[in-house]
Amino acid sequence: MNLNKFSKILCWAVSGTLGVSTAAAATFPDRPVTVMVPYPAGGGTDALARKLARSLADYWKVPVVVENAGGAEGQIGTQRVLNAPADGYTLLFQISQMLLWNKTVPNNKIDAVNDFRYVSKIQTSPLVFGVSSKLPVRNFEEYVTWCKSNDCAWGSGSAYAQLIGKQLMAEAALADTVNVPYRGTAPMMTDVLGSHIAMAVPAVTSSLGQIKGGTFRALAVGSKMRFDQLPDVPTLAELKYSVQGETWYGLLVAKKTPQPAFERIVQAVRAVSTDESLRAQIRAEGGTPVFNAPDVFQREVEQESEQLNTLLDRYWAPQK
Incomplete structure (x- = not known):
């Protein structure tokens, strides 16, 4: 096969491939x-x-x-x-x-x-760190103090929330508190609202209704900046923790x-x-x-x- 004929075949093959790709893009x-x-x-x-x-x-x-x-x-x-x-x-x-x-x-x-x-x-x-509104604490500093003399088991509904929660507990000198891992957020929220655990770590998307309804008190959020829908809730950074979630x-x-x-x-x-x-x-x-x-x-x-x-x-x- 001479070089000119080979070049033409190669060009046809390339143009054919490009044509198929273009057609696929147009119809997908x-x-x-x-x-x-x-x-x-x-x-x-x-x-x-x-x-x-x-x-x-x-x-x-x-x-x-x-x-x-x-x-x-x-x-x-x-x-x-x-x-x-x-x-x-x-x-x-x-x-x-x-x-x-x-x-x-x-x-x-x-x-x-x-x-x-x-x-x-x-x-x-963002993750939110919160407690039942029945718990006698109004902010995260009060929660840390309260935990010194009370059972402070806390719940997580995912491995991610568990990891970030462990980091926060360590920085707050509460590393010895018990983590209760749940298979999802719903059972965890049931238990925190029923005072079976002291704190829960859900995402805001999974707890906004309870926060707005007044049954779940948000103590802090894990975002870099305050969350628009919870403007009165501080970030962990504001509380001098390095934790973000x-x-x-x-x-x-x-x-x-x-x-x-x-x-x-x-x-x-x-x-x-x-x-x-x-x-x-x-x-x-x-x-x-x-x-x-x-x-x-x-x-x-x-x-x-x-x-x-x-x-x-x-x-x-x-x-x-």
């Missing part, structure tokens, strides 16, 4: 898309994912179906996404807790940082998702991020709308993973 998605939520139906993560799915369905004009597969701290549903074809038709809706799996889940095989492409954060919500909720895809499909997903999320009804729903339930670029999200995840690994080494008992 042309069938239903699944949003995997690796947590039980009915919870806060599920509710937010369903709001996002409705917005994406309106934008794409194709069904966007939410599938729940809870269990193993979110690993079951997450693994299903990794096992599915990496074609962009199976999206993962996850939370920052997945960055702890390398040390909190025995025999973990999922690399939370490198097995995925991070599309965008959807919202953030804020959960993100975001959209991910498998690492090998083709670039054309990935770009269409990013484009869609960017478009629905301007939907004020979606943003208003997020705010109403205690979240802050946060839609960021993939490279920004990826970089933040890498940095947060390093920070959490440092905390895990210091405050987390080795898993056996």
